[in-house]
Amino acid sequence: MTDSKQVSAFKEQSPLRAKISSLFSNQSVVLIITLIVLGAFFQWGSEGGFLQTDLLGTVLDQWGSYILLAVGQLFVVITGGIDLSVGSTVSLSSVVAGWFVVEQLHKGPEISGGAAIPYVLLIAFICLVVGLLVGLLNSWLINKLKIVPFIATLATMGASNGIAVMISVGMPLQGPNDWDLGKPWNIFGVDLPVSTMIVAAGLITAVVGLFLHKSRFGLYTYALGSNAFATRGAGINVQRQTLKVYMLSGGLAGLAGAYAYVRLGAGSDTSGMGMELYAIAAVVIGGASLMGGVGRIVGICLGTLVLFVVQSGLLTMTVVQVSPDLKQVIVAILIAAAVAVQTLQNKNGRK
Amino acid sequence: MSGEVIYEIKNASKRYGSVIALDGASLKIHAGEVVGLVGDNGAGKSTLVKVLSGAHQPDGGQMFLEGKEVRWDSPRQALEAGVETLYQDSGLAPHLTVSQNVFLGRELTVKGILGWFGFLNKKKMEHEAHRDLEEVGIAVPASNRAVSQLSGGQRQAVAIGRAVAWAKKVIILDEPTNHLGARQAGEVLNIIRNAKAKGLGVIFISHTLPHVLEVTDRIVVLRLGRIVKDAPTSEFNGDTLIGTITGTIQTIKVEGD
Secondary structure (H helix, E strand, O other), X not given: OOOHHHOOOOOOOOHHHHHHHHHHOOHHHHHHHHHHHHHHHHHHHOOOOOOOHHHHHHHHHHHHHHHHHHHHXXXXXXXXXXXXXXXXXXXXXXXXXXXXXXXXXXXXXOOEHHHHHHHHHHHXXXXXXXXXXXXXXXXXXXXXXXXXHHHHHHHHHHHHHHHHHHHHOOOOEEOOEOHHHHOEEEEOOEEEEEEHHHHHHHHHHHHHHHHHHHEHHHHHHHHHHHOHHHHXXXXXXXXXXHHHHHHHHHHHHHHHHHHHHHHHOEEOOOOOOOHHHHHHHHHHHOOOOOOOOOOOHHHHHHHHHHHHHHHHHHHHOOOOOOOHHHHXXXXXXXXXXXXXXXXXXXXXXXX | OOOOEEEEEEEEEXXXXXXXXXXXXXXXXXXXXEEEEEEOOOOOHHHHHHHHHOOOOOOEEEEEEOOEEEOOOOHHHHHHHOEEEEOOOOOOOOOOEHHHHHOOOOOOEOOOHHHHOOEEOHHHHXXXXXXXXXXXXXXXXXXXXXXXXXXXXHHHHHHHHHHHHHOOOEEEEEOOOOOOOHHHHHHHXXXXXXXXXXXXXXXXXXXXXXXXXXXXXXXXXXXXXXXEEEEEHXXXXXXXXXXXXXXXXXXXXXXXX
């Protein structure tokens, strides 16, 4: 009914060209190609071969222990924030859970196998609660005291770590554990590189990912990082969204604490040391922007994988010997490369 | 020309510390009327907009929507009551798609248990966003296109279209023609005319006085937090409007205190 002449020219790109250009600007495609190239390279470069079940199992186990942190971090980064406290939350939650089971319930490592399952679940629950509380504290500092996320979470990072050391007195708290949870699956006599723990972490990632990309909660997460002012103007409670996002990050860090507990069979004040940096690295390599508004769950899963494939791959190389001390340098190079690729893509996209 | 009073603010005041941003401002908007709000920088336009849109609470004064006294504790309340606001230069989230922006804060969810968890009905929103924008006179690009891929004029068209499509009673447009070319600005003015024809009360804030003179029925001039002139647009021309804004033309103080 309205006259169409008043309307500006909204030109459509040809669908094929649009598809091709979106394919190349898609971080996930870049990462998959990177993984294939890396896999082939390491396979060639190590005598025993890189693509074997036990090595892949190690890589996936590292992936499992970091992916929950990376996913939580992704949400925070999409809102334009950062959560430095996640590594300390891993330590604190595993220590608190270990302390409760060992010191209060007086259950030790002699309980193992199936009998330990109820205790492992209890530990996971306690870890989750501790993580949620750290997230609550973070969002309170950010929302009510108006402290920027970097400083707010730096403070809780130090505090959580300190409390973890105080509770554990620097000693691992060994409790009940079912070691089978971390063992590779064997189906019909075939060893698979996955364990129950890895699958659990993967399932949690998938569910949280669906919420990020399909639900209102996810949409508000992007909206907040894209334009906080417009988000508030649309009638969305920005502080409540911030609260939810930091509690999600904290809660997932707590579950990563439970993962660390099952791996070690103990709660330890060092179990999450430095993990926050890897989580942030994984998120950046996975294509999220620290400016907010950008990032996808598949990208972060692949980014985390790239991080540990590179590390393990370099260490298994026999053609050239790579010192384990180079690990941090390699991570640094990966981050720089990922950010450089992002910047170039943005330039091309905007023209 | 216009219907009954749809939105009214009486004797509103607002201070920021020792600065008096709004000093006893009173204003009536009728249904199907476009009111231009003009004034120099710091005259109190933004403050008045924020009070009217629910972003800020006035220190004193009353507001009435369709004769009933209202008080906004948040922009959300104003939105739900039918008062839409398009803020200057910040209407949209660039990383979201056109339809996500149009439906932001009012998303449609799928049916059943997934809907209870907040899962969104993307297809339906894309379809309806397209239709709603067309209705207010905007040919939209694909609803699933990210706003960052649109030109400045397209973005502004989507932002205004969004506000007009949702507005039930009043729409407040803060500098909607800013940074737009002549042709695109003309499109925006047409959308304002459409909104007026729909029977909405429109508040149009602009520094571009020719646009104000072209599209409004009445002009309200703010100076130093006070409303110094409130008269039909036909009583102004370019020179008298500038004179009134800058204060070189003396004005009789309108009712207020």
